[in-house]
Amino acid sequence: MDFAIETADLVRTFKIKRGEFLTAVDRVNLQVKPGEVFGLLGPNGAGKTTVIKILVTLLYPTSGRAFVAGHDVVREAEAVRPLINMVSGGETSGYGILNVRENIWMFSQFYGMPGKLAKERIDRYLKRFEMTGDAATKVNRLSTGMRQKMNIIRGFVTDPQILFLDEPTLGLDVHIAREVRQYIREWIAEKKDHTILLTTHYMAEAEELCDRIAIIDNGKLVACDTPAALRATMGEGGAFTLTLSPAPTDTTLVDQIPDVRNAYLAKSDGRTTGELRFTLNSDARLPEIFAAATQAGFAVRGFSKREHDLEDLFVKIVGRRLHEDE
Ligand SMILES: Nc1ncnc2c1ncn2[C@@H]1O[C@H](COP(=O)(O)OP(=O)(O)OP(=O)(O)O)[C@@H](O)[C@H]1O
């Protein structure tokens, strides 16, 4: 089958100092099917943007090859460009002295869109993203969120066969981010043969939008599958919270139970109850934990379980959280 995006042993190194090189993309092999929303997930500096820059013909690979819609991104860059578009989160693109409509119009004309079609689409998108009232506002007067919505419109307006979204919801408030995700879903449902390659730091966003996800760390692809299959590799079990009274002062209670990992104390109201959190790969140990709690003189006031999510998988593979501050 023909892939929408394919890379073969793709490598990109950067020279950082005399004789010192950094491998930003390290033999990456990707095969993205037409119609897929494909997610690239990884911590800062993993190489996500570098992969995208190569695919959109902004950067040459050091070795290996990459194809977009069957065209080699190096040898046939001219054939790739009309078929694609790209939106990056936090970009300050656009010309400040032009207004919103003029900016989007200008980009539509870079793609050679017929005037009538461009005008219709721009109007439709402005309305869809509740920006009709801002059409005449100069870009340098827009808030970050409004500017990003304009960038998103610029990405969709040319109806690209393959759309690259590099952290499209970065810095957006919850409401606008949701609106953007909602539109991505609508667009891909409507245009069955169109493809999106998306990067994000947000696990939940990747789970919500992506048909398949590749986890990238230090330039290397470390996992690639559907969100469900990736989660299934974690097995059963999950993250548990026990609310105990009186509040425990350490994690001894669960430390003695085999298979318990990452036990820590959370929320304690100082007197009556406290939370003990831990992960387990199987639910089979739970009765033992409840019995141990009772025996140690605790009353169990609450209990909850969260199934393993992609963040847990990320920790397992990469050895740290996506966001170091969590
Ligand atoms: N032009 C460049 N010159 C030197 N090093 C670069 C250059 N561009 C990227 N790098 C390095 O390559 C690595 C990968 O960067 P890249 O921007 O692809 O990461 P990323 O996964 O997009 O990260 P983030 O989540 O922060 O956007 C980083 O170590 C970065 O410092």
Ligand SMILES: [Mg+2]
């Ligand atoms: Mg990046």
